Amino acid sequence: MSTHQHSYLAHDxxxxxxxxxxxxxxxxxxxxxxxxxxxYCIDILTQVSAMTxxxxxxxxxxxxxxxxxxxLEAARAGGPEAEEKLKEASxxxxxxxxx
Amino acid sequence: MSTHQHSYLAHDxxxxxxxxxxxxxxxxxxxxxxxxxxxYCIDILTQVSAMTxxxxxxxxxxxxxxxxxxxLEAARAGGPEAEEKLKEASxxxxxxxxx
Amino acid sequence: MSTHQHSYLAHDxxxxxxxxxxxxxxxxxxxxxxxxxxxYCIDILTQVSAMTxxxxxxxxxxxxxxxxxxxLEAARAGGPEAEEKLKEASxxxxxxxxx
Amino acid sequence: MSTHQHSYLAHDxxxxxxxxxxxxxxxxxxxxxxxxxxxYCIDILTQVSAMTxxxxxxxxxxxxxxxxxxxLEAARAGGPEAEEKLKEASxxxxxxxxx
Numbered sequence: 001m002s003t004h005q006h007s008y009l010a011h012d013x014x015x016x017x018x019x020x021x022x023x024x025x026x027x028x029x030x031x032x033x034x035x036x037x038x039x040y041c042i043d044i045l046t047q048v049s050a051m052t053x054x055x056x057x058x059x060x061x062x063x064x065x066x067x068x069x070x071x072l073e074a075a076r077a078g079g080p081e082a083e084e085k086l087k088e089a090s091x092x093x094x095x096x097x098x099x
Numbered sequence: 100m101s102t103h104q105h106s107y108l109a110h111d112x113x114x115x116x117x118x119x120x121x122x123x124x125x126x127x128x129x130x131x132x133x134x135x136x137x138x139y140c141i142d143i144l145t146q147v148s149a150m151t152x153x154x155x156x157x158x159x160x161x162x163x164x165x166x167x168x169x170x171l172e173a174a175r176a177g178g179p180e181a182e183e184k185l186k187e188a189s190x191x192x193x194x195x196x197x198x
Numbered sequence: 199m200s201t202h203q204h205s206y207l208a209h210d211x212x213x214x215x216x217x218x219x220x221x222x223x224x225x226x227x228x229x230x231x232x233x234x235x236x237x238y239c240i241d242i243l244t245q246v247s248a249m250t251x252x253x254x255x256x257x258x259x260x261x262x263x264x265x266x267x268x269x270l271e272a273a274r275a276g277g278p279e280a281e282e283k284l285k286e287a288s289x290x291x292x293x294x295x296x297x
Numbered sequence: 298m299s300t301h302q303h304s305y306l307a308h309d310x311x312x313x314x315x316x317x318x319x320x321x322x323x324x325x326x327x328x329x330x331x332x333x334x335x336x337y338c339i340d341i342l343t344q345v346s347a348m349t350x351x352x353x354x355x356x357x358x359x360x361x362x363x364x365x366x367x368x369l370e371a372a373r374a375g376g377p378e379a380e381e382k383l384k385e386a387s388x389x390x391x392x393x394x395x396x
Contacts, residue, residue: 059394075368086369096148243363257342
């Protein structure tokens with residue numbers, strides 16, 4: 001695997017992402033409990049929205065880090081890889097905007 | 100708690116929601132593993148988008164069920180509760196659209 | 199055309215929608231001017247986001263009105279039309295959430 | 298105004314954006330006609346969704362162009378401007394994702 005296939009998550013932010021994803025996993029478990037206990041739909045929906053927002057925030061942070069590391073680095077290096085990295089980032093942004 | 104505060108999840112769909120939420124919980128765990136192993140950002144982002152879409156589909160199903168049960172029932176009963184239920188559903192839709 | 203195919207826009211809200219849509223039309227013209235004058239991409243994007251939010255707010259108002267009139271009315275009347283109206287509203291909500 | 302405040306819309310794509318925005322302006326006028334004629338809410342909503350999608354596609358194209366020109370250029374030049382450009386692009390992406 002070429003080096004540019006590496007994630008450029010700094011050591012610090014890695015721990016932060018893990019914490020956020022564990023909280024999101026907990027939200028998924030909380031939702032199961034709410035469904036199990038047949039809680040009110042609107043309350044379940046409110047929780048789903050909160051979880052979706054938390055996931056979206058993770059995406060935006062990941063994308064920022066990706067642009068600030070991989071994409072900038074490729075841009076500096078130049079050549080076809082810069083183009084390719086940008087195309088890849090654009091596609092990821094489009095998926096995010098549409099999801 | 101009044102009866103209308105109950106979730107109107109049919110027995111069948113309840114199992115279906117639990118299955119979908121367990122899969123989403125699994126996706127959250129998979130994402131932690133990807134971050135742990137420092138996988139490529141774009142691959143992580145693709146997984147986050149898939150998980151967001153799965154959550155969104157759960158929201159839409161829950162909302163459908165809510166409209167088809169609670170809201171219709173309140174509509175038939177009439178009175179201020181119909182208004183209130185509708186307002187509540189509208190707010191949930193707005194949160195969904197904006198999340 | 200059957201009566202339920204009518205828009206249930208109250209007289210007052212009709213004027214309000216027209217005003218909002220005219221403002222949105224003006225935003226589309228403003229964007230053309232910005233592109234024509236080669237203004238800064240980020241400033242253009244900010245305007246596109248504002249316009250998208252304005253459109254989304256129109257959707258949510260229309261949907262509220264639709265749920266509060268057509269759907270409630272069909273619910274009270276009962277029968278297959280209630281089901282059909284709900285399905286139609288659900289599909290519109292899904293399009294909104296995904297757009 | 299410094300040169301980097303310029304839009305990097307290529308001559309060709311400028312014409313394309315203008316064409317797309319004129320079509321969007323036409324959609325805004327079409328919607329006013331639909332409201333004026335009291336057409337069915339769901340049909341109006343379908344048109345609003347189509348228009349929102351068209352706007353979103355314009356945003357994504359603009360963002361692509363911005364990343365591929367301004368941001369890459371700033372990245373190559375390096376220094377604080379690269380950081381600043383990236384922050385600006387990230388904020389625009391966040392606004393897009395949330396709108």
